[in-house]
Amino acid sequence: MDFSILFSEFADLTLNGVVVGAIYALVSLGYTLVYGVLRLINFAHSEIFMMGTMTCVFVTSILGFTGYEDPLPIWHFFLVFTLIVISAAIVSGGAAVILEIVAYRRLRVIGASRLSSLISAIGASFFLSEVFRLLTGNKNLDFPRMINKEPIFQFSSAYVTQDKILVLVGAVVIFFILNRVINHTKLGLGIRAVSQDERTSVLMGVNVNRVISYTFLIGGILAGSGSAFYMVFYETTRFNVGFLIGISAFTAAVLGGIGNVRGALLGSFVLGLFQQYTAAVLGYNWRDVITFAVLVLVLLIKPTGLLGEALQKARM
Amino acid sequence: MKVLTKIGSAATAAALMASVLVAGTTTANAAPCAANLKIYFQGALTGSYAETGINEYNGVKLAIKNYMAKSPTTKIDADAIDTEASGAKSPALAQKVVDDPCGLAVVGGMYSGETLAAAPILQAGKVPTISPSATNPQLTNKSPYFHRVVANDLVQGPALAGIAKRLKTKVFVVDDATPYGAGLAKIFKSDAASIIVGSDSVTEGTTNFSSVVTKVKSSKATAVFYGGYYPEAAIFVKALRDNPSTKNIKFIAGDGVLDGEYIKLAKKNAEGSYLTAPGLDMKAAAPTLYKQYKAEYKKEPGLYTLEAYNATYFILEGIKAGKTERDALNTWIGGATVKGVGMTMSFLVTGDSAATVMNEYTIKNGKMVWVRKL
Numbered sequence: 001m002d003f004s005i006l007f008s009e010f011a012d013l014t015l016n017g018v019v020v021g022a023i024y025a026l027v028s029l030g031y032t033l034v035y036g037v038l039r040l041i042n043f044a045h046s047e048i049f050m051m052g053t054m055t056c057v058f059v060t061s062i063l064g065f066t067g068y069e070d071p072l073p074i075w076h077f078f079l080v081f082t083l084i085v086i087s088a089a090i091v092s093g094g095a096a097v098i099l100e101i102v103a104y105r106r107l108r109v110i111g112a113s114r115l116s117s118l119i120s121a122i123g124a125s126f127f128l129s130e131v132f133r134l135l136t137g138n139k140n141l142d143f144p145r146m147i148n149k150e151p152i153f154q155f156s157s158a159y160v161t162q163d164k165i166l167v168l169v170g171a172v173v174i175f176f177i178l179n180r181v182i183n184h185t186k187l188g189l190g191i192r193a194v195s196q197d198e199r200t201s202v203l204m205g206v207n208v209n210r211v212i213s214y215t216f217l218i219g220g221i222l223a224g225s226g227s228a229f230y231m232v233f234y235e236t237t238r239f240n241v242g243f244l245i246g247i248s249a250f251t252a253a254v255l256g257g258i259g260n261v262r263g264a265l266l267g268s269f270v271l272g273l274f275q276q277y278t279a280a281v282l283g284y285n286w287r288d289v290i291t292f293a294v295l296v297l298v299l300l301i302k303p304t305g306l307l308g309e310a311l312q313k314a315r316m
Numbered sequence: 317m318k319v320l321t322k323i324g325s326a327a328t329a330a331a332l333m334a335s336v337l338v339a340g341t342t343t344a345n346a347a348p349c350a351a352n353l354k355i356y357f358q359g360a361l362t363g364s365y366a367e368t369g370i371n372e373y374n375g376v377k378l379a380i381k382n383y384m385a386k387s388p389t390t391k392i393d394a395d396a397i398d399t400e401a402s403g404a405k406s407p408a409l410a411q412k413v414v415d416d417p418c419g420l421a422v423v424g425g426m427y428s429g430e431t432l433a434a435a436p437i438l439q440a441g442k443v444p445t446i447s448p449s450a451t452n453p454q455l456t457n458k459s460p461y462f463h464r465v466v467a468n469d470l471v472q473g474p475a476l477a478g479i480a481k482r483l484k485t486k487v488f489v490v491d492d493a494t495p496y497g498a499g500l501a502k503i504f505k506s507d508a509a510s511i512i513v514g515s516d517s518v519t520e521g522t523t524n525f526s527s528v529v530t531k532v533k534s535s536k537a538t539a540v541f542y543g544g545y546y547p548e549a550a551i552f553v554k555a556l557r558d559n560p561s562t563k564n565i566k567f568i569a570g571d572g573v574l575d576g577e578y579i580k581l582a583k584k585n586a587e588g589s590y591l592t593a594p595g596l597d598m599k600a601a602a603p604t605l606y607k608q609y610k611a612e613y614k615k616e617p618g619l620y621t622l623e624a625y626n627a628t629y630f631i632l633e634g635i636k637a638g639k640t641e642r643d644a645l646n647t648w649i650g651g652a653t654v655k656g657v658g659m660t661m662s663f664l665v666t667g668d669s670a671a672t673v674m675n676e677y678t679i680k681n682g683k684m685v686w687v688r689k690l
Contacts, residue, residue, distance in 0.1 A: 005534045012533070016526040138363035138400065140547050142581060149558045157533075159560060234523050236551055236581075238364070244521065279527035280534075284518045285493060287527075 005280050011156035013276045019164045019233065021272025022171035025265050026226025027249035028256075029178065030096075030219030032264040035253070036195035037215045040114065043121040044103065046246025047128035048096045048220050052088040052227025053237035054132060057141045059087045071148040074162075080146060081166075081228065089224035096220025097213055099124055105209070125242075133239040143235040167229045174225055175265065178218070182261065187214055195259065248275070255295055257308020266306055349418035352391040353640060355380060355631055356413045357624070358424025358434065358445075363400035364547040367577040369426050371618030372448055376423050378609060379628035390635050395419075401426055403433035403495075410434035414441025420635070421445065421645060423627045426620075427545075427572075428452030428496040435459045444646035446630055448623035451571065451594060452499045456666045461646050463663045465627050466620075467594040467672035469496075472570055473503025475674045475690040476541065479590050480508050480568055485539035487568070488532045489515040490552070492522075492544030500570050501543030513537050522548055525555040532562050539566035542573065549573040550581035557585040566590060574619050579682055586679045594674050597686040598622040601658030619684070626656035 006013070027049050034042040063080065072080065103124040107117050147166065151159035182188040190211040193201035202208055230245070231237065248271060256267025271291065279287040298306065357376045360369035377394045384392065397409035406425060413419040414437060422438060422445040425431035431450040438445050439459040447455075447464040451472060455462060480487050489512055491501035498517065505512055514535035516528050532540055540556065542549050549569055556562045571593035579586045598617045599606045605625065609617050631645070633654050639645040653662040662670045676687040 005531065009530045009534050012530050013527065016530070020524065020526075137366070139366070140364055140550075140581065151560055161558075234551075235554070236523055238521075240521070241523070244523070276527050276530075280530055283516050284522070284528055 001281060003281055006277060009157045009280065011158035013280055014273060015155075015158040015160065015164060017273035017276035018269060019167050019272075020275070021252075021269035022167050023226055023230050023233065024245070024249045024252045024272055025268035026171060026174065026222050026229070027245060028253040028264040028268050029261060030223045031250050031253040032256075032258055032261060033191070033215050033219045033222075036259040036261075037191060037198075037212055038104070038108075038117075040104065040117050041121065041250070041258075042099075042104075042216075042219070043118070043246075044099055044124035044128060045096075045219060045223060046242030046249075047125050047132075048092045048099070048242070049223040049227050049230075049245060049249075050129065050132060050237070050239065050242030051095050052092040052224035053231055053241055054136070054141070055088045055091040055224070056084050056228050056231040057143055057237060059084050060144055060146075065144040065146065072146050077146050081232070084231075085170075085225050085228040088228045089221040092224025092227065093217045093220035095128075096216040096223070100213060100216040105212075129239055129242065136239055138239060140236050140238045143231045143237065145235060147232060163232050167233055170225070170229055174222065178222070178261070181218065187211070191215055251291070251295055255298060255305055257305030260305070260307050263305055263307035270306070351418055352393045353420045353635070354393045354395045354416065354418045355628060356416075356419055356422045356424070357394065357396040358399060358406065358410070358413075358422050358430070359396070359426030360401040361396060361398040363402075365401040365427065365545060368449070368575050368618060368620065369398075369401065371621045372423075372426055372624035374609070374613050375448070375617070375621040375624030376628045378605075378612060379625045379632060381612075383629075383632045388636065390640055392420075392632065392635065393418075397424075399425065399430045399434075401430050403429040406430035406434040407437050410437040410443075411441075413443055414438065419443065420640065420642060421631045423448060423624055423631070425450055427494075428455065428499070429494050431455060431462075432458065432495055435462050438462070442642045442646065444631070444642060444649050446627040446649070448627045449571070449595070449620040450496075452495050453503075454495065454499065456668050458667065460650075460667075462667045463649060463669075464667065465623050465630070465659070465661050465669050467674055468668060469500045469503055469570070471672050471674055472592055472594060473500055474507045475592050475676075476500075476504050476568060476570060477507035478690065479592070479676065480504075480511060480539055480541065483539060483566055483590070485511060485566055486513045486535075486537050487511050487539045487541050488513055488535050488537035489541045490528060490532075490543070491515075491517050492520050492542075492548055493517050494520060494544065496572055497542075497544035499543075500572075501541065504541055504543065508541075518544075518548065520544075520548065523551055525552045528552070529555050529559050529562055532556065532565065533559060537565065539568055542567065542569045544569075545572040546575045546578035547581065550578055550586070553582050553585045553589065571595065571619065574677055574684065576616070576618060576684065579679055579684070584682075587681075589679050591677045591679075592674060592690065593619055593677060594672070595619045596622050596658055596673060597675070597677075598658075600686060605657050622658060626659055626661060629656045630654045630661055 030045045103120045147163050149161050151161050153160050190206050193206050194211045252267035252271040253264045256263030275287050278290040357373045360366050380394045399406040428450045435458045439461045445462050451469045453468050453470050489501050491497040553567050568590040574591040574593045634645045634648045639648045674690040678685050678687050
């Protein structure tokens, strides 16, 4: 165990932790938003993210990007990246809406138990992941290098690169837009109403099915955008990428307090940083052992997570 | 009395069941092979590791094709079990070979983990096995039915340590926690103990190497040894080259990384890697076969294509000698010496290859290049 690395490489580990945390946040928000309105863990959300990463690879190959050696000029990159984000958001958002209609709505309408929805969620997750396993031949798919990853400047031990700035700025912009939608639009009001009390909101004239569909759509769009940032940062994907990141994003949502948007954000950054620090001090393979041990401890002390209230009254 | 009757009927039922089971087993074993005998290939034909597996299976098929071209009395077909190189999947698939009355022998497994997991099943079914590429030392003496035509990691590990010492490096060791990767890293560490400045272990499928790169950077290492396979190695070497502090670090790895797919995934970052393999360069060692292979498959052979060809050739020589039953063939394999293409093969009682070959390779201009014999 070498604690000195925590001090000598603090800036580097922190920057990487924040970047990873930002990507987790974009995925964990989908878990938390759906939980807010449905009291359901949408286990297939990780596959919605995976479909976003596949879309990114597909779009770049259609655009003819196979190269790696020559990053694009910055404005050219932004143009291409915007197209990729929009495509991934459309595919993931659309897939999330279809998923809700196919896997959950019928069960909800006939008043099936939560357990049925949970099994349906897990089934949908396996279905999507296996379909993409077959489609991609179970291989790692490469994403072309489109952005220059040479450091722009060095801050203490951290190298600040364009892709890290892109992830952080992009995530902040998306969080800002989400905040506006949730707190300042009629749709946001509907989402908040349904998450506080579904029956009363129906009596108040809220179209619950529509609100739920929109919530899945927003979650899908966030995961799709997150997948584009993920691909620029990691440059690789495969059929089970959703499972790997989904388990971390879901943990982050629970850590922050599931159903709570700010909680999901906080949980994601805390988890991202914690994973980097523990991996550096104890070794990569101890990372998840310690992370989950801490999660259990936090939940023992505060069962609703860091910012959560009573689960039944989770707020947006 | 009632109790006695019950016991009596239970005993009868048990006896009946036992007789059915025995009959079933006997039938399965005694069922004659209605078609041609088969040599199975065990390895990955789909998945991340498929490139190595497809190249090896091509070698198996080519050997059988050449054998069949001479119209032999015993006809042989090639078949494969696609394990995806997974130790979780290989035992059930090995059972399929055992249960196939036409299944005579296996060329494989391709990687150590899946081979270790399948060995007891193939031993129980008395299926003679020759691996063209599994190098983990735990396979030595694992089963009287297991053999391999390549040197094991007790030869490869010290050879890799020799490279690290020759380059006068300070090494950071990373492995992927698989039997092969962790095993090779352990041997490397014990042989290069004096120059090791740190180590870490990741898992198969890792995409985020940022904390590992930070540790490498902090250790001031001048070389990294990676014990694992090419999909993760490609991501790792990319992450190292992207960081200014580790940009020029030397990358040393074993045969799990030496594959065309490594170059495809890591691109220019793979250039100059220091790699070893107990396999021969087919182009240099067997030029005629190399030409035939290229004409047949319209692609370059991979590492271990030649070894897979020769392992199959060994089995086919046994069949030519009239050994068309599993046990008899296995006994023959244990005692024979066969001159294959570019190499002469025989096995120790432990199942290991009697001859040991170890080569150093590098990646130059996007191509795998043989450097020297170690």
